[in-house]
Each structure stands twice: as C-alpha cells, then as structure tokens.
Amino acid sequence: MSKDKREKEPLFSAKNRKLLINPLHKDNPITTQVLGICSALAVTAKIKPAFVMTLSVIAVLGFANVIVSILRHGIPPRIRIIVQLVVIASLVILVDQVLKAFVFDVSKQLSVFVGLIITNCIIMGRLEAFALGNKPWPSFLDGIGNAFGYGWILIVVAFFREFLGSGTIWDYPVMEQLGVYNFGYQNNGFMILPPMALIIVGIIIWVQRSKDKSLVEEN
Amino acid sequence: MKAIRKILDNIKPHVQKGGKFEMFHSAFDAVETLLFVPDHVTTKGSHIRDGVDMKRTMTVVILALLPTLIFGMWNVGRLHFLSHGETFEIMDAFWYGFLKVLPIIIVTYVVGLGLEIIFAQQRGHEVNEGFLVSGMLIPLTLPPDIPLWMVAIATAFAVIIGKEVFGGTGMNILNPALTARAFLFFAYPADMSGDKVWISEKADAFSGATPLGDALVGNFENIPSPMEMFIGTIPGSIGETSTLLITFGAIILLVTGVGSWRILLSTVVGALVMGGLFNLWGENAYMDMPAYYHLILGGFAFGAVFMATDPVTASQTNRGKYIYGFLIGFIAVLIRVFNPAYPEGMMLAILFMNVFAPLIDHYVIEANIKKRLKRAKA
Numbered sequence: 216m217s218k219d220k221r222e223k224e225p226l227f228s229a230k231n232r233k234l235l236i237n238p239l240h241k242d243n244p245i246t247t248q249v250l251g252i253c254s255a256l257a258v259t260a261k262i263k264p265a266f267v268m269t270l271s272v273i274a275v276l277g278f279a280n281v282i283v284s285i286l287r288h289g290i291p292p293r294i295r296i297i298v299q300l301v302v303i304a305s306l307v308i309l310v311d312q313v314l315k316a317f318v319f320d321v322s323k324q325l326s327v328f329v330g331l332i333i334t335n336c337i338i339m340g341r342l343e344a345f346a347l348g349n350k351p352w353p354s355f356l357d358g359i360g361n362a363f364g365y366g367w368i369l370i371v372v373a374f375f376r377e378f379l380g381s382g383t384i385w386d387y388p389v390m391e392q393l394g395v396y397n398f399g400y401q402n403n404g405f406m407i408l409p410p411m412a413l414i415i416v417g418i419i420i421w422v423q424r425s426k427d428k429s430l431v432e433e434n
Numbered sequence: 435m436k437a438i439r440k441i442l443d444n445i446k447p448h449v450q451k452g453g454k455f456e457m458f459h460s461a462f463d464a465v466e467t468l469l470f471v472p473d474h475v476t477t478k479g480s481h482i483r484d485g486v487d488m489k490r491t492m493t494v495v496i497l498a499l500l501p502t503l504i505f506g507m508w509n510v511g512r513l514h515f516l517s518h519g520e521t522f523e524i525m526d527a528f529w530y531g532f533l534k535v536l537p538i539i540i541v542t543y544v545v546g547l548g549l550e551i552i553f554a555q556q557r558g559h560e561v562n563e564g565f566l567v568s569g570m571l572i573p574l575t576l577p578p579d580i581p582l583w584m585v586a587i588a589t590a591f592a593v594i595i596g597k598e599v600f601g602g603t604g605m606n607i608l609n610p611a612l613t614a615r616a617f618l619f620f621a622y623p624a625d626m627s628g629d630k631v632w633i634s635e636k637a638d639a640f641s642g643a644t645p646l647g648d649a650l651v652g653n654f655e656n657i658p659s660p661m662e663m664f665i666g667t668i669p670g671s672i673g674e675t676s677t678l679l680i681t682f683g684a685i686i687l688l689v690t691g692v693g694s695w696r697i698l699l700s701t702v703v704g705a706l707v708m709g710g711l712f713n714l715w716g717e718n719a720y721m722d723m724p725a726y727y728h729l730i731l732g733g734f735a736f737g738a739v740f741m742a743t744d745p746v747t748a749s750q751t752n753r754g755k756y757i758y759g760f761l762i763g764f765i766a767v768l769i770r771v772f773n774p775a776y777p778e779g780m781m782l783a784i785l786f787m788n789v790f791a792p793l794i795d796h797y798v799i800e801a802n803i804k805k806r807l808k809r810a811k812a
Contacts, residue, residue, distance in 0.1 A: 399581055405621035414595060421599060 226352065234356040238364035240427075245368045246420045247430060250336040255369055256412040257328055262385050264324045265373035267314065269366030271329060273359060275306045276338050280358030282306075283346040290347075299342045300333065307332045337365055372415045380406025442466055461551050464561035488603075492566045494692045498683035499570050499740065505679050506672040507531035510578045513633045513669055517640035531578070534634050535672055538573040541582045545589040546572075553598050564603030564610070564746070565593065571611035571740060574673025575733065575781075576618070577626065578634040584622055588614040608788045609747045612737075612781055619781070627777065632669035644670045646732035646770070650777045652719050663730040674733040684739040693743040696752060697759040701738040704763025705729060712771055720771050728767050737780040738763070747788040751798040758794055762787045 244250045258268045282302050283290070290298050311329045314322040322329065332338065341361050346354040377383055382390030382402045390396065405411050424430045442465070449462040511527030511534075546565045554561040572589060596613035597606040619626045629643035636642045641656065645668055648656045658668055666676025674680075687693030709725025716722050728734055742748065742762050749758040762783050769779025776782055 399583075401584075401622055401624070403587075403621040404623060405617060408620060417599070418595075 231353055231356050234353055235360040235363075238357075238360040239367065240364075240423075241430070243364045243368065243423075244337045244340075244361050245365055245416060246423055248337075248340070250340055251365055252413075252416070254328055254331065254335055255365075255372060255416060256409040258325060259369055259373040259376055259412050260380065260407055261324075261377045261383075262370060262373045264321055265369045267318065267321045268325060268328065269362070269369055271307075271310045271314070272332060272335065272337070272365055273362035274310055275303065275332055276341060276358040276362040277355055278306050278358075279303050279338060280341055280346040280354040281351045283342050284349060284351040284354035287347050295347065296339075299339065303333050303338055303342075337361055368416065368419060371419065372412055375415055376406045376412060379403045380411070438469060442469070461561070464547075464551065488564070489566070491692055492564070494686065494690050495567045495740070496570055498686040498692075499567075499574065499673070501679040501682050502673045502676060502736070503535075503570070503574060504528075505666060505676045506574060507535050509667060509675055510534050510634050510672060512667065514635055517633050517637045517642070519637070531634075534578045535573060537582055538576060538578075538580065538585055538672075539570070541585045542572045542589050543569045545586045546593050549590060549593045549598070553602065557602075559602065564597075568592070568610040568614075571673075572614045574736070575611060575615045575671050577631040578672055579631055580618070580625055584618060584625060588618045588621075591617045604746055606746060607792075608785055609741050609744050612741055612785050612788075615781055616785060632671075642669055644668065644732065644777075646670075646777050649720055649723060649727075649731060650770070650774060654719055654723070660727065660730060663727075671733060671736075674736040677730045677735040680735040680739050687739065687743065693739065694745070694748065694755055696755040697743050697748055697762075698738060700756045700759030701742050701763040702729060704760035704765075705734065705767050706763070707760075708764045708767035712767070728770065732770075732778050733780045734766060737766070737784055741780075741784050742787075747791060749791045749794050749798075751795050754791070754794040754798040757798075758787055758791055761790075 238244060241247065245252065245255055254268065258264045279299075279302050283299055286298070286302075307330065310332070311322070314325070314329060341358055345357045349357070374384070377385075378389065380403055382388060382396075390400065390402070442462075445462060446466075508524065508528045508531055511522070511530030511532075514530055515522040515527060543565075546569045547561075550565050551561055553559075569589075572585070572592070576585065592610040592614035596608050596610045597603065600606050615626075625631055629641065629647050630636065631642075632644050633640070633642040643653070643656065645657045645663055648654070657663075662668060664677045666678060668675050684693065684698060688695050688698070705728045706725050709723075709728045712721040712723075713725055738759075742759060749755050762780075764783075765786060766779040766783035769776055769782055773779070
C-alpha cells in the first residue's frame with residue numbers, strides 16, 4: 216500500500232470510523248460472523264459478569280491487535296499463530312490478575328472463562344484477518360470496535376436473562392420491588408440455562424435481519 | 435348453515451383487499467374455511483382437488499382427542515374430591531374438572547390463534563390451521579393447576595420460537611405442543627413436576643405422586659394395578675392418564691389414515707425392547723418392572739399416539755418412520771430409567787428425535803439411491 220497517502224489520513228477518517236462502527240451492527244462478531252458464541256452462552260446469566268467480560272475482551276483485543284500490528288513485519292509467517300497466542304495469553308494473564316486483585320467475586324463467577332478468552336475465536340480472527348496486514352492505529356480501532364460489538368450483544372442477552380431469570384438488574388431486585396411475586400409471578404428458570412442464551416441471540420439476529428435485509432443470505 | 439353463509443357473505447366485501455377492515459382478512463379467512471369447504475378449483479392439468487384439506491385432517495385429530503379430554507376433565511374432578519375424602523357424583527367431578535380445564539384451553543387458543551393470525555397477516559399468508567390441534571394438545575399435557583399466565587407464555591413461546599421463526603405450519607422442526615410443555619418444564623419446574631401438582635387443589639395429607647414418579651423413587655407398593663393405569667384413574671397431566679381412551683383415539687387416527695401406523699407400531703416396539711433389555715439386566719427395582727408397564731405409565735401412550743405421529747415433525751420416508759418411532763420408544767424408556775432428573779422421558783425423546791428426523795430421511799433416501807444405482811449397473 217502507498218505509504219505517503221496513509222500518513223496524511225486523519226485519525227478519525229471515514230474509513231477508520233467504519234472500522235469502529237461496522238462491527239457494532241452490520242459486521243457484528245456474534246450476530247453476523249457468528250464467532251465467540253461459547254462465551255456468550257456461558258457468562259450471560261447475569262449482567263455483572265457479562266459486563267466485566269466485555270471490558271476484559273475490549274482490553275485484550277485492543278492491545279493484542281496493536282501489538283501484533285507493530286510486530287507484523289517481524290513475525291515469520293510460519294509461526295505467526297504461536298506468536299499471536301503468546302501475545303494474547305500474556306494479555307489475558309494480565310487481565311486475570313487485575314480482576315483477581317480488584318473484583319475478586321466477579322472473577323470467581325467468571326472462573327475459567329477469563330482464561331478462555333485466549334480461545335475466543337473473535338480475537339484470533341481479528342489478529343489474522345486485520346492486525347497482520349494493517350497499521351497499529353486502524354488495528355486498534357478494529358479491535359475496540361469488534362470487542363464493543365461483541366460486548367453489547369453480551370450485555371443485551373445478559374439483561375434479558377437476568378431480568379427474566381432472576382428478577383434482578385445488576386443484582387438489584389427489580390421484580391421484588393415491583394411486588395409482582397405477590398400476584399403469583401415466578402422467575403423463569405429456563406432463562407438461567409444456556410440454551411436460552413442461544414435463543415435470545417437467535418432473536419437478536421432475527422430482529423437485526425428483518426430490519427436490514429442486506430444481511431439475509433441468498434439460498 | 436345458510437344463515438351463517440349469509441352472514442359471512444355480508445362481511446366478506448369489507449375485509450377483502452381495499453375494504454374497510456382489511457386487517458381482519460386473515461381472521462375472516464380462517465373462520466370461513468373452517469366452516470365451509472373452500473371454493474378453490476383447479477384451473478390447469480388433471481389434478482384432483484379433494485375436500486380433505488388440512489383443516490379436515492386437523493378436525494379428525496381433534497375428534498380423536500375428545501374422549502381423552504372428557505375423561506381427563508372427569509379425572510381431574512374425581513381426584514380432587516378423592517383427595518379430600520368427599521363423596522361425589524360423576525357429574526360433580528366432571529363439572530369441577532371442566533371448570534379447571536376450560537380456562538387453560540381458552541387461554542391456549544386465544545394466545546396461539548391470535549399470534550398465528552398476526553403472523554399470517556404480516557406475511558400475507560393464509561392462516562394456518564395447524565394450531566387447532568396444538569391448541570388442544572397443549573392443555574392436555576399440563577397439570578390441572580398450572581397458572582394461566584404460564585400457559586400463555588408457553589403457548590407464545592411455542593408458536594413464535596417453535597414454529598413461526600421456521601416459517602410457520604409445516605416448516606417447524608419441533609412439535610409445537612411439546613415445545614410448550616418442555617418450556618414450562620424447564621422454566622417453572624415447581625409447577626410442572628414433583629408430586630404436588632398433579633391433583634387439583636390437593637389435600638396435604640394425600641399422596642399426589644404419579645405412578646411414574648413412584649416408580650422412579652422405587653415406591654412400587656404405591657403403584658396401582660395395571661388395569662387401573664390402563665383405564666386411567668391415576669394422577670397425571672390432564673390428558674395423559676387414560677391409555678384406554680388414547681387407544682380409542684389411536685384407532686380413529688389409524689382408520690382415517692391421519693396417523694402413521696408405522697410410527698405408532700415401532701414406538702411401542704422400541705419401548706418394549708428397551709424395557710425387555712432392562713428386565714434382563716435387572717440391576718434395580720425400576721429395571722425389573724415389567725416392560726409393558728412403560729406403555730401405560732405417564733405420557734407414553736399420549737405421546738406415541740398424538741405427538742410422535744405428527745406428520746410435520748416425523749420422518750417422511752416409510753423406512754425412516756420405523757427408525758424414528760423405534761428410537762422414540764427406546765430413548766423414552768432409557769431416559770425414564772436412567773435419568774432421575776427427568777421422570778417423563780417421552781417428551782424429551784420425541785423432541786430429540788424430531789431434531790433427527792430429517793437426518794434419518796436423508797440417509798434412507800441416500801441408501802435407496804445407492805441400491806437402485808447398483809441394480810442399474812448389474
């Protein structure tokens with residue numbers, strides 16, 4: 216690519232903005248690329264862990280993209296996967312330590328899933344598809360954008376699952392305050408189970424595609 | 435009849451395209467075709483258009499369900515009075531059960547048909563009549579005291595997630611009635627399982643466990659005689675208890691050709707084979723239970739006759755039907771005996787095989803193609 220052209224590009228050019236915005240909707244990692252589903256099912260029973268998970272993924276993906284982008288000319292192509300893994304793993308360990316130090320209870324709830332960020336397909340996918348071929352700043356935007364795209368789905372799913380399944384929002388007993396239990400209302404136990412997360416993700420995809428027909432595949 | 439026709443003809447212009455009440459045209463269509471044979475005629479070719487369309491088929495199933503329903507209502511009342519130690523007449527019991535069951539049926543139909551009509555209107559389809567049967571099946575699989583709002587939510591879930599997302603009647607992968615039941619089973623286990631819910635407003639001192647529940651925990655002295663279970667004077671979901679009347683419904687379905695005898699036969703064989711294997715194994719009392727008990731316990735008969743034979747979700751090929759049915763019976767008994775968390779294996783077995791039905795069909799067809807190719811080469 217022509218270097219002189221790139222250097223004149225402003226920080227938030229239309230192209231860079233697209234890197235940040237597209238993954239939120241049209242190119243969403245979960246609903247369009249269908250990546251990172253496993254953790255979306257596992258950590259969305261409550262909003263709090265989902266939120267912490269989102270922050271962790273934003274930190275890991277943002278920095279991993281930048282680091283790999285900086286190293287991209289020095290990484291021999293044949294061992295690039297292992298190099299990427301080392302980068303991701305170091306960042307995940309950092310995040311894990313921070314969580315353990317400051318929000319221990321949430322860290323316990325997330326248990327192995329923080330460690331499993333390493334295997335989150337979104338992260339490897341972005342490193343392979345974007346950071347290896349682009350400069351640090353666009354890579355950073357791409358990483359943050361995809362992590363946010365992943366995160367907002369996570370939080371929406373977690374909101375419905377916590378609200379309907381446990382009757383709380385961010386551990387605040389909303390349903391109890393509303394007093395609906397007195398009318399015979401009960402929490403929906405199915406919401407706590409992982410299949411329901413899949414169904415909610417499915418509903419989000421349904422809504423998204425009926426709003427934006429360009430996402431519907433031809434078959 | 436003429437009077438109804440006249441009323442419909444009067445309304446018709448108003449609800450057709452361009453009329454004042456166009457938004458009700460799906461609802462009108464549904465009522466009209468339910469009451470009268472539609473006046474479509476074939477315009478091209480030599481196809482025969484029969485009077486038996488989907489609505490008539492569904493009506494046969496409803497007819498086959500009626501004996502079970504009426505018996506179920508009576509049984510609900512009977513068990514209620516029995517648990518309180520009161521004496522009662524047959525009509526008392528029936529009336530009590532009728533008042534218990536009718537609201538459940540009404541809620542199911544209102545919610546289900548309402549959603550069907552909305553979807554049909556949105557998509558410009560005809561209203562599909564598949565829900566006529568689902569709406570009757572859902573109440574029959576529930577305990578009598580189930581809160582009505584739960585019924586409404588489960589019905590909505592079954593219609594939207596179980597059916598409409600796949601494209602409506604005829605496109606669904608899972609049986610909608612069982613989807614509703616499974617939803618309730620996992621969402622509100624306290625109202626759907628255990629030994630408290632099967633008798634309506636039960637007196638505390640009276641044991642309300644179903645024979646299936648008793649078998650699971652090894653209370654074999656509490657299990658009624660096979661004759662009692664066959665006739666169905668036992669606690670359970672509203673429509674599942676009477677194997678006798680379900681058999682009667684099965685005969686109606688088989689004689690009219692609405693239900694597949696292949697599926698029914700192989701389901702029963704599957705259960706007996708698995709039950710027989712357990713008899714040979716005989717590690718605990720549940721395994722030693724005579725295999726034919728599985729046919730009259732719990733929802734096996736109801737599921738086999740009215741759910742497994744659902745033409746949409748079952749296998750389509752004849753050989754596939756044998757495999758499909760056999761595995762339903764086999765897995766149902768397997769789950770019952772092996773998994774204490776899910777006493778009623780029939781529901782899960784049917785849903786499980788619903789998912790596999792297209793795969794079975796695929797391999798049956800592939801095998802047939804291979805066989806014929808071989809013959810062509812020889």
